[in-house]
Amino acid sequence: MTTDSLRMLFSAWGQPEPDDRAATTDAAIDTGFEYTDPSLPGIMAGREAYLAHLDQFGAAMPGASAEVIDISETNGFARVTVDFFAGGKAMMRGQYFAEMSDGKVRRIVGFTGTGTPE
Numbered sequence: 001m002t003t004d005s006l007r008m009l010f011s012a013w014g015q016p017e018p019d020d021r022a023a024t025t026d027a028a029i030d031t032g033f034e035y036t037d038p039s040l041p042g043i044m045a046g047r048e049a050y051l052a053h054l055d056q057f058g059a060a061m062p063g064a065s066a067e068v069i070d071i072s073e074t075n076g077f078a079r080v081t082v083d084f085f086a087g088g089k090a091m092m093r094g095q096y097f098a099e100m101s102d103g104k105v106r107r108i109v110g111f112t113g114t115g116t117p118e
Contacts, residue, residue, distance in 0.1 A: 005029075005104050006080050007068050013054060013084075014065025021054050022047075030104040037094070037110030061086050069093075076100050081114060 008028040012021045025047065035050050036043045044050055057064065064086040072079045080096040095114045099107040 010066040034107040
């Protein structure tokens, strides 16, 4: 199910052990995986680059995590709203747009906020 892959992908952000992050990520992504968000200079291609990004996230904010709070799907694409937590407190909400392939995440693009007026 698409929602399972997306939830797994973001649950990896809060896993402290690299092997656990890798196993969870592997279950969620397809072989041509690409990722980008506002913190990056461009598109990150592949599993290894993504796992290195998660390692940096964990090192910069030990104990931080991400939680999917909403997913909507249409024709092989999904919109995902994610809350990021540090120290038990919500620190940021982001929105992602994902291209799916056979129930796995093929490409995901992140945006800060949800695009709604504050």
